[in-house]
Amino acid sequence: MAEETFEPKIVGFLCNWCSYRAADLAGTARIKYPPNVRIIRVMCSGRVDPAFVLKALSLGADGVMIAGCHPGECHYIEQNYKAMRRYHMLKHTLRALGLEEDRIRLVWASAAEGQQLAEHIEEFVDDVRKLGPLHWPSNFQENGERWHAVEALAQEHAESLEVL
């Protein structure tokens, strides 16, 4: 069988006013980019709770992108700065949890920057592809040994009970 290239699954949180519209514009302009980023619309990048990112990763996403209006151009004046602060904080924590930095990314795209957003997406997908699959849930799956050991214990106890 031919070796399949790994296609990462990426969740993108895009703000309603700039980056979501940039994605709309990329569509209207028929700019092609990889299909790996699945977009969730939020009103503002400031709405993106670190828990959203963690949730996506914990469910098996290979990467998460957050996109907002350019600094200084936030529809909500300055909330994208809060997104930026949280992004840095989250990255700092994720590093400590052994997660590759390139799996989350914050980008800015104004409503006019369909092309730029598409480029960001392409770059990000490439970078995540290079990192390979994340499969976070497999991280805390013990191997089969766990079940056997518990079973064995039950078995042993049952047998010893019979003896008594």
Added chain:
Amino acid sequence: MVGHTLELRGSPFLQEIIREVPGGERIVHCLQCGTCGGSCPNGADMEYTPRTILAMITANQRDKVLKANTMWFCVSCYSCVSRCPQKIPITDIMYGLKRISIREKAYQETDAPALAKTFTDLLDKYGRSFELGLASRYYLFNRPLAMLKMGPMGLSMFTRGRMSLTPTRIRNVDQLQAIIRKARELGGVS
């Protein structure tokens, strides 16, 4: 692939400069305002002002640019760079043009390449610059007549202990030369 405009567009010579000079891609931002040409202390004597050179690069006039005297008149004062409204690293572009011109021996009517060559040869050999050696070798081979005029000045420098007869050599010349050899081997910054 999403279009990467810069790498694909622009004249071949522009592409070459972009490869040769860190920051060379800023050329595409040139407004042709002439701040560089106006600021240059030698601007009045240049065949083409730096602004014109940038336009010529964009227009792919490679031969004309490499033969120009512009870059040889550049004294690395960085006035143009500091004032450029588009943050174009003009001085570094001039260095790049000098290098290409030297590599291809395209320069005309200037002794600057010889000076640079003599200077770097001495550096490679001793690890320090050696003014008397530089002056004597450079003038002897390139401008024997001018040497006569330099006499009195050289003498006054010498009597004030400002010119040494022997070069200083650094201790670890081998190490320096190994580094330089490696650089030559790697060739170029990009």
Added chain:
Amino acid sequence: MAERVGVYICHCGSNIAGMVDVEQVAKWAGENLEGVVVSRDYKFMCSSLGQAMIEEDIKKHNLTHVVVGACSPHLHEKTFRKACQNAGLNPYLCQMTNLREHVSWVSRDREKATEKARALVAAAVERVKRQEPLQPLSVDVNPATLVIGGGIAGLQATLELADAGYPVYVVERRPSIGGHMAQFDKTFPTLDCSACILTPKMSEAGQHPNVTLYTYSEVDEVSGSVGHFRVRIRRKARMVTEDKCTGCGICVEKCPRKVVDEDFEAGFGYRKAIYTPFPQAVPRIPVIDVHSCIWFERQKCRACEKLCPTGAIDFEQKDEIIELEVGNIIVATGWNMFDCRRIPQYGYGRLANVFTALEFERMCNAAGPTNGKILLRDGKTEPQTVAIVHCVGSRDSNHNEYCSGICCMAALKFGHLVLEKTKAEVYSFYIDMRTNQKGYEEFYHRLLEEGMHFVRGKVAEVTDAARRPDEAGKLIVQVEDTLLGKQRRIPVDMVILMGALEPQTDAKELGLKLGISCSMAGWYTERHPKLDPVATMTDGIFVAGTCQGPKDIPASVAQGAAAAARVMGMITKRKVWIEPVVATIDESRCSGCRICNNICPYNAIEYDEAKGVSRVITAMCKGCGTCVAACPAGVISGAHFSNEQVFAEIEGILWDALQEEKKAEPQAVTG
């Protein structure tokens, strides 16, 4: 669960169907997604037939929620919400997912596009099941309007509204209305006398029964939202009682302290410590500048007080706070001139005969410091050569990247004035000559004809370091004449720097009070650069004039009038509806940690000291959700974008990853 979801996948002709297997997506959703009771695809969902189909299904199948997979919600969300509403379903129980702009139009591979579409539909279904009915909020519109800034843009807006019969409050920080236009002598390209066309408007505003002027005042605080803003205005202490003052001017005449007028005269002329900035000022009530008044300096003098015939001088006056209620706000705060000292190579501040454009405006003005004569700094000598330098701080990424737009024309105007008033030669040093409005290019041609010299090149430096004898004692303009490709040094007597138009230094600060944003450069951001250049992202707040970006007088006037028209539209509607996408704090669980207090740029979160809890003022909340994400206790919820909804959306969007992980998980042998 009792959710009954209908899923509708649009072909959009071949726009979606050409790249996404829409039939398959619809079928898959119907068979695999929990809660989906109907799932259909249709050629054009947004057509009346498509809408009718949805409406019918809602009734027939008792749908509780609807998902439409079609184009961008920015295009048709309203359409489908309306359809739901028609069928008796709350419009907020409908969710759109974008299969066109975000999938079919950007993809190359049909299979992968279909896979992506499935994920988006799954996400929408998971999400929509958690959506709740919401009711839009209605607000009455107060017919009064606040105009911030009494320059030409603000005045135009004020008079349009006042003439239409609505009350207007004008707040102006300077002692008089009039703005920059009052400083000018002539206006381009018609060379109308600036004062002649401006002063009638100023006095009309001053006397209009519907207009209340608050000069020498600033906006302290803005709260509330469209329809009912509450505004606190600080009336700075004038030290002159307005209703007693007749504007006779004796106080100004007798005041012994003369100081440089940095504001109206741009540092080029003088005023008294008690002053009206210019003779036609409205109101004509002077102010005492406490920083230069002798009384405030060393408790002596009070000459004005002694001589005032009506006893209007009041040295005890304090700042006064006024509270207003208005329905709409027009921001017309104008611009500031670039500080030419920031480009030391042009010599302003060091070389006496280098002038700024504003100084030169005052010099040309017949009522100005030189009575309209063009003279060197010594006040006597007429220049023989004048250089006008364009783009000082504009089109320069070291300062401002944008083009200030008006300087080319102003430079031509200056050139004309110099040629008209003196025998001097005039040089203009430009990068590109920008004369793109009605009558402007013609004006350029006129100056060519009048003999103004044009050198294409950005000036490198202005220096007094002479190199040749003919340069001695002159200012030398060093430039590359780019059309000749030669460096030139042109000796002149006077240099005029066309400084950039910059946003007011406190534009960001006021923007924060108002809840409107600024561009990177600091200009207020309009709602849409093409189709809505007057409104802002904050309902009920409009912009006019140069505070939104550099522009000339006609454009400022047009925008002022347009803003007024928009406000009138709001007033005549009487009521406005507000999106119910807002945050709410569960007060019973809020511990008052106050993390959220600082986060809202609209000041929509208030802290109740007595109860020790924070609270969202619903009418002011714009629904960004940043506080929801910030609340460490998880007690702020965001309507329509709740954590549960987004989490569900994430689960849906990763449905395939979840299945893969489940497959990979080793299972317990027994329970």
Added chain:
Amino acid sequence: MIAQNKGKLAVYWAASCGGCEIAILAIDEKILDVSKHFDIVFWPCATDGKVRDVEKMADGSIDVCLFNGGIRTSEQEYMARLLRRKSKVLVAFGSCASEGCIPGLANLSNRKEIFHTVYHETPSTENPKGVEPQHVTDVPEGKLYLPVFYDTLFTLDQVVDVDYYLPGCPPEAERIWDAITAILENKLPPKGAVIGANTTVCDECPRKRTEKKIRKFYRTWEIIPDEETCLLEQGLVCAGVATRAGCGAKCPKVNSPCIGCYGVNDGVVDFGARLMSALASVIDSDAPEEIDRIIREGIPDPAGTFYRFSLAHSLLRRKKKVPDEE
């Protein structure tokens, strides 16, 4: 209030320090009330009881089981499953059982690394032969089994269905008594709830709070905080903003920042995300480099700071495992 028939109570100690066992006794003389109402059928720490006795009980015959500790080994998992089956009400007692607590921080390592540290590296270890515990050991008499040590510590609810949670490291005596009262009076909240307050530590903290802006985070040894003002406002990473009330703000009251042992509020899924988000939101800078610097300098150990008690119960649960070379 008093039940006619005495109920049956079990207490179990899995992967935890034992502090929870002592905390039960910290209700002082009220323990007598407990014994008045309950027969203690299984409490290995305090009474003599055998697993086989439990195994012999009918399913659902224990009324309440207070289970403290996380699940680290197959034996603990077995006990969790066993007690779940035998109990009507299973309470995750204390931080370890609820969210992993300090033992859960071992999820920043794996079994191999933990064994390496414990059996080879620690200064007090004397292990010249380099022996490590093995699941199976062959002896002349046959095979000997030890419980399997897991790579990841699980919380109780990641292994079995949990009815109620009693947070805290350890739970406060008053809260334990509240819970017991609730059980006795049959006033239990809906299944799955945390028995206790539903506000945060700030609610019980007497310090003065204003709007927050942080330019620098301090570590506790770097400053002596003012005793009146909110610790967070002074730059100390006080987890009280995100931590469930119930302790009476014990730490802040002695000038020490809350470290979050009471876990999250209702409806919150990830303690660390809440604290991270809140702290990041009030950093007073808009410059990426500066923000990064403030965070790196002030919070050198983010996993330990944000997930000190809750790593095992967080969304990510553990550090990314490096693929085992075995």
Added chain:
Amino acid sequence: MKYAYYPGCSLECNSAAYDHSVRAVADLLGIELREIDDWNCCGATEYFTQDELAACAVIARNLALVDPQLDQVVAPCAACYLNLRKVDHLMQENPELESKVNQCLAAGKLHYDPGRVRVRHLLDLIYSDFGEATLRDKVVQPLTGLRVACYYGCQIVRPFHGTDNPEQPTKLDEVFSWLGAEVVDFPVKAHCCGGHMTQISEPQAFEMIRRLLANAEEYKADVIVTMCPMCQLNLDAYQARVNGFFHTDYKIPIIFFTQLLGVAFGLDWKKLGFGKEIVPAEPVLRRKLTAVAAA
């Protein structure tokens, strides 16, 4: 305070006066300068003309040789200062170049992490780290009555901003006005002296030198103080030839700023390297300074 010290080739011989006075002033101010062991030439502008990578590597060798205990290096010569800063900057900005330079250094068993060493000029050190009060405190011989033209040249103020204003720098002016000197307006203070132009085309070079001398004379400067060996050399050693070329009669002494600092601090003139300049400075200085003392 300890700093690594990179004197550069000029300071070894042709501008020994700069080296001597730098060391003397540093000593007095308690600045400990530790010369980089076995440093090599920075390549001036010439090496960049030949081969950019080799130029960077040659310069980076010096940065790599900075004592790991020290994190700042002082380079008095403008060209050296710029080159050290430029390479550090280029390496920070350009990872590819960084890796290549380090490959070269590795051939000499060296390594340099860009950003590790902060390159500083002595003027910045004196101005920012000491400041007015300290300097005024040290004055033994006030410079009252001496008209000083402060000449900054190019490469200390450009292209890297931050040291001082790139067009009209003021730090040197301020320092000398603290010391009592009458600092004259010198609009060309950051214009170019011609650099190596003297070796390439004398008419151009001489014209550039003339502009500077003419401007100093126009503002009646007694002395020009410089911060760069090349500037000093061009203005001083070529002054006679410039006079010959243009039929002028400039006699303006050109000295290093540290020499004049030393005078104000009462240091021994010989130790400051006076006497090595071609246009003698001592007579003018002594005359001016004593005239004021007498008055």
